[in-house]
Amino acid sequence: MEQSTFGEVNQLGGVFVNGRPLPNAIRLRIVELAQLGVRPCDISRQLRVSHGCVSKILARYNETGSILPGAIGGSKPRVTTPNVVKHIKMYKERDPGIFAWEIRDKLLADGVCDKYNVPSVSSISRILRNKIGNNPTPTPISQGYDNKNPTIMTQPTAPAPIYNHQFYPYSCSTPSMPPVHSSQMPVSQPLAQLNPNKPPQPASNCVTPCMMRAWATSSHSVNDILGFRPPSHAATHGPSSSAPPSGQHGKLRTEL
DNA sequence: ACCGTGACGGTTGAC
């Protein structure tokens, strides 16, 4: 456990922390290289990240436009919001003999919940037993929760779990990732320009739940992240000015 | 040789 924070070494000699996402800088680098036309297998070798991981990150990027990992840990958004509890209580008061499954149906019928966030029958039973049965005034109703917003992605409660510790417990420059000084990632070019196929996705559009958290100043989509590069000087791919992470990125493909 | 995918062991955080 403790030592896991020091990282382990994969078959390629790269350092990783089991169970934890790669640093954003590396993820960013993976996408950037891919946009430059570097093959995944080369990216894998170059950054010493397993090809499975490269594949996964690129697939995710293609799908969501985000390089960031998903939200780790936590539970699904609560479905028993105060408003739902209020309605359950109301149904129960109107019809003390009502069954939990009937309450469930009514919640759906009344639009209090939708199929995605309607509490299970057992949850309703628990609410009846715990909150309504003996405690007439449950939780403070109303604090922003709202059940009207049925969408799955609505974050009824917390905005988004996500790593509270800003990204990772360790900094971007991984515990030991000597070869790649990714935290300084010289992002030379906006990926959006490099890959016309990938329309720049508005940050708000990125589905990844983790989106809303950190990266406060810069958004998470690669395009946005890369957007802060120097305006001019968008040469094909010469990380000319800023030194490439590992100092040998000039020849992306050939080597190895 | 390359790449997609699933199993695996791990971490995390809400409940």
Add this chain to the structure above:
DNA sequence: ACGTCAACCGTCACG
């Protein structure tokens, strides 16, 4: 305070 659970992670191996 602690355990459980379900989300995610990256690596590895297989096809």
